[in-house]
Every structure is written in C-alpha cells, then in structure tokens.
Amino acid sequence: NTNYASLDKLEAVALHEIGHAYGMDHSCDFQDQGLEEWLSCSGLTSPTHPYRASAMYPVIESIGGSYRTSLSNNDKERSA
16 A cells, blocks of 8 residues: 555565575574674674665665665575
C-alpha cells in the first residue's frame, strides 16, 4: 500500500523477498560459521557495516537516503 510505504521501499522489499525465493538467507544469519564476516545481526554494532547495505539484511532501512534497490557485493558473493 503506497499510502504507508514509498515505491522505493516496496522495490527494496520485493528484491529482498525474491532473494529468499532464490534460496538466500538473511545476510547476518551465519553466526555458526565461525567467520567474522558471518556475524549475527546483533553483532553488527557499526551502522556502516557492509551487511547493513545488503538487500538480504533483515530490516529494510534507508542507506544514504534511498532504499536498497540493487544487490550489494555481499549479496552477490553469497548467491554464487
């Protein structure tokens, strides 16, 4: 409903959900891998952490004044 969300946000949500359909999990749900780059969401203390710009980050938030409308390097690396 565009009365509650902008079209940019709708596009970001659609991209995120298509990522799930493609088989991708949230970008920070890999805490059991033992690697720093697979931090859990609660471990992302920096607001500029690259995972926060990922389309698969579990919260749709504004990055630099616009919503995520394309895949980040993090998304591309994990979808291979």
